[in-house]
Amino acid sequence: MTGLFAFRNFCGSWLGRQDSNLGMSVPKTDALPLGDAPTAAVFSEGGVALQGGNSEISHKLALNGFAGLGVGMENVDVIVLGAGAAGMMAAAEAGRRGRRVVVIDHAAKAGEKIRISGGGRCNFTNLNISAEKFISKNPRFALSALKRFTERDFVARIDAAGIAWHEKTLGQLFCDGQATQVVDLLLGEMRRAGVQLWLSCHVSDVTKSAAGYVVMTERGPVTGAAVIVATGGKSIPKMGASGFGYRLAEQFGIGLVETRPGLVPLTFAEQELDWMRPLAGVAVDGRVSCGKVGFDEAILFTHRGLSGPSILQISSYWREGQSLSINLRPSLDAKAWLREQKKNHGRQALRTVLTHILPERLARQLEVLSGVTGPLAEQSAATLDAVAGLMAQWPLTPVGSEGYRTAEVTLGGIDTDALDARTMQAKAVPGLYFVGEVVDVTGWLGGYNFQWAWSSGWAAGQVA
DSSP states (O other): OHHHHHHHHHHHHHHHHTHHHHTSOOOOOSOOOTTOSSOEEEEETTEEEEESSOHHHHHHHIIIIITTOOTTOOOEEEEEEOOSHHHHHHHHHHHHTTOOEEEEOSSSSSOHHHHHGGGGTOEEEETTOOGGGEESSSGGGGHHHHHHSOHHHHHHHHHHTTOOEEEOGGGEEEESSOTHHHHHHHHHHHHHTTOEEEOSOOEEEEEEETTEEEEEETTEEEEEEEEEEOOOOSSOGGGTOOSHHHHHHHHTTOOEEEEEEESOOEEOOHHHHHHHGGGTTOEEEEEEEETTEEEEEEEEEOSSEEESHHHHHHHTTOOTTOOEEEESOTTSOHHHHHHHHHHHOTTSBHHHHHTTTSOHHHHHHHHHHHTOOSBGGGOOHHHHHHHHHHHHSEEEOOOEEOGGGTOSEEEEEEOGGGBOTTTOBBTTSTTEEEOGGGBSOEEOTTTHHHHHHHHHHHHHHTTO
């Protein structure tokens, strides 16, 4: 009961502090009786539904961003930590079942990662969802949620909301318009389900009690039977990303898989950057491999090293000390092509014929790296075969990545062994759920991680 008394004291002191801001007179009291507070405001489909007490006060509280503040409310059924893709999905689904839900996030706006994704168009899912497109200690863990709420299910919601979309390469689906349409879709579903949303609200502590959980926030304590942790990973810290979800898991004795940046540009040593920097901005459609894994997409040279879709993809598989193999023209038999060029264009330099299939700056650099001088007619078959080998299997060894600063996702996270694959609930901690990026499930580039967010959030929302 200590938390509830603290909440009463908080409510009274907060209302007293807001007199000048709200433009009204509110009695200052140290303990507003629960249920008899001046206002109890909740979200509803039409906006703010005013319940109990002074409706004018309720309206002013809502206008000042405190709709659903929880004044006079003992507890809710479900507390969702994180107003990202997975958290909003889980909240809306739990709310549909009649559960009283509050979503808490320290950000000023909900769904910020959705808003910036896909160049502002949101690559909201992929038509080629399968287990091998996800990285995890147990890659098959994700299948239960992914099969029960599929990419087609989310597309149906996009269609129902009237959001126009298109398919790009490799099954990637993007909005025709702005990514904010997807955020608005989720906010609308939450609103219709009566979900409360507390933004710019930091959480300081989560504890388990006999009745459920107590979450301490800047707005006071909130109690609930279930907590859904949808706090994401460490990627893009400038947007507020942190390791909060991991620390919470450790607090409750839940295991973690080592985390590291994923879908991130790779960096190189200074001696390689000496020739890479002049190529900054050059892009080529190639194949990048690391061990038995490879991706055929664009490769981009940067001032720091390599980026582009294929590099971001392979970064999730690459580990320090490993080399990459780059094929600059995967569809080309480079050995046969070079012999043909020697036969038909023997008086031309290597860099000249290479510009027929590669950007000029890259062609010149390959000539330098291969050590070839003089026209093609003067080159031996062995020399041309060596150039072909460089084109097809160019070995490059990164020294690191750009880190969480630019990483799109976080690899690792909550150990899936500790979670029920069907419900996302912690096996040893009833009422505690983990969804989305915080879990050790990381998808490929191209909408896979959003689908994991929708599916895992949906799964938790059916039972929490």
